[in-house]
Amino acid sequence: DAKTTQPTSMDCAEGRAANLPCNHSTISGNEYVYWYRQIHSQGPQYIIHGLKNNETNEMASLIITEDRKSSTLILPHATLRDTAVYYCIDPNSGNTPLVFGKGTRLSVIA
Amino acid sequence: GAVVSQHPSWVICKSGTSVKIECRSLDFQATTMFWYRQFPKQSLMLMATSNEGSKATYEQGVEKDKFLINHASLTLSTLTVTSAHPEDSSFYICSARDRRTNTGELFFGEGSRLTVL
Numbered sequence: 158d159a160k161t162t163q164p165t166s167m168d169c170a171e172g173r174a175a176n177l178p179c180n181h182s183t184i185s186g187n188e189y190v191y192w193y194r195q196i197h198s199q200g201p202q203y204i205i206h207g208l209k210n211n212e213t214n215e216m217a218s219l220i221i222t223e224d225r226k227s228s229t230l231i232l233p234h235a236t237l238r239d240t241a242v243y244y245c246i247d248p249n250s251g252n253t254p255l256v257f258g259k260g261t262r263l264s265v266i267a
Numbered sequence: 268g269a270v271v272s273q274h275p276s277w278v279i280c281k282s283g284t285s286v287k288i289e290c291r292s293l294d295f296q297a298t299t300m301f302w303y304r305q306f307p308k309q310s311l312m313l314m315a316t317s318n319e320g321s322k323a324t325y326e327q328g329v330e331k332d333k334f335l336i337n338h339a340s341l342t343l344s345t346l347t348v349t350s351a352h353p354e355d356s357s358f359y360i361c362s363a364r365d366r367r368t369n370t371g372e373l374f375f376g377e378g379s380r381l382t383v384l
Contacts, residue, residue, distance in 0.1 A: 191372065200273075200360050200375035201311070244310075254301040254362070255373050257311040 160184070160247045166262040169239075175232040177261050179245030182226040190221065191248060191255065192230050194241040201244065201257075204230065235265045269295045269365045273376035280351055281384055288346045288379045290361030296341035297363035301373070302334075305358040314359075317344040351383045 162180045169175040181190055189208050193201040205212055205219045207228070212219045218231040232239055244260040270293040280286050290300055298319045303311040315336055316324040323336035333355075335347040344363075348355055362375045 193375075195311075198358070198378070198380070200271075200378040201362075203372060203374070206372060242310075254313050254316060256313065257303075259310050 160256070161245045161258055163243075163245055163258065163261045165259065166264070168264050168266055169232075169235045171237060171265055171267050172234055175235040175239065175263055175265070177230040177232075177243050177245075177263065178227065179230070180227045181245065181247040184225055184247045186225075188247060190219070190225075190228050191246040192217070192219065193244045193246065193255075194239075195244070195260070196238075196241045204243075235263075237265050237267060239263065240265045269293075269363075269374045271361060271363050271374045271376040273359075273361055273379050275379055276377055277380040277382075279382045279384065282352050283350055285347055285349045286351055286381060288348075288359055288361075288381075290344045290346070290363070290376055292342045292363045292365075292374075295363075295365040295367065297344075298341060298366060300338060300344040300361055300363045302336065302344075302346050303360045303362065305360060305378075311360060314346075319344075348381065351381070353383045356381055356383045 189206045191206040192204040195201045205217050207219045207221050221228045242260040242262050246255050248255050272291045274289045300317040302314045304314050305311045314329045317336045317338040319338045325331045338344040358378050358380050360378045362373045
């Protein structure tokens with residue numbers, strides 16, 4: 158079973174910031190938090206990952222709480238093409254597969 | 268980032284036939300690849316772990332004789348759906364981890380949509 162919990166769905170107005178929360182209260186100290194998204198009928202796309210510090214790349218920002226039990230993915234200026242299912246994943250360490258929960262279905266509305 | 272490619276991207280076949288799906292890591296070597304299956308409006312579900320040079324490890328409920336996995340090289344894993352039936356229609360996705368990194372990031376293929384008539 159997935160070790161994270163996320164809201165089932167969210168709406169966001171085009172051009173506004175989309176903030177997607179995730180709880181990963183059982184994450185261990187050396188495990189990264191990963192975020193992927195899946196646009197309809199495509200394979201999952203890597204977005205960002207983090208361990209302790211906040212991270213930013215060309216796609217998004219990741220804010221991780223100090224206790225590491227939750228994080229928020231931020232899409233600063235959502236576009237219609239950002240409509241997708243967003244998955245927050247707490248992987249096991251080592252060479253194990255990622256277990257996907259149900260994710261958050263983000264709908265960006267014009 | 269690393270690239271994983273699947274082929275074919277979609278396939279339609281008659282019930283009872285076998286279908287082979289290829290998964291290639293294009294710019295890195297992968298001793299382990301993972302095969303997922305996704306039904307409409309559901310999340311990805313892990314089917315099996317493909318190990319280069321050895322037998323695949325299947326998740327509970329996945330028939331190893333029906334879903335044959337071969338990982339003959341460090342850059343290629345194949346999934347063969349044998350005697351396919353309409354209930355096997357699904358979106359099959361492979362993934363691999365670049366063993367040069369230690370962050371655990373998985374790279375995913377584009378997916379292969381199988382429709383069994």
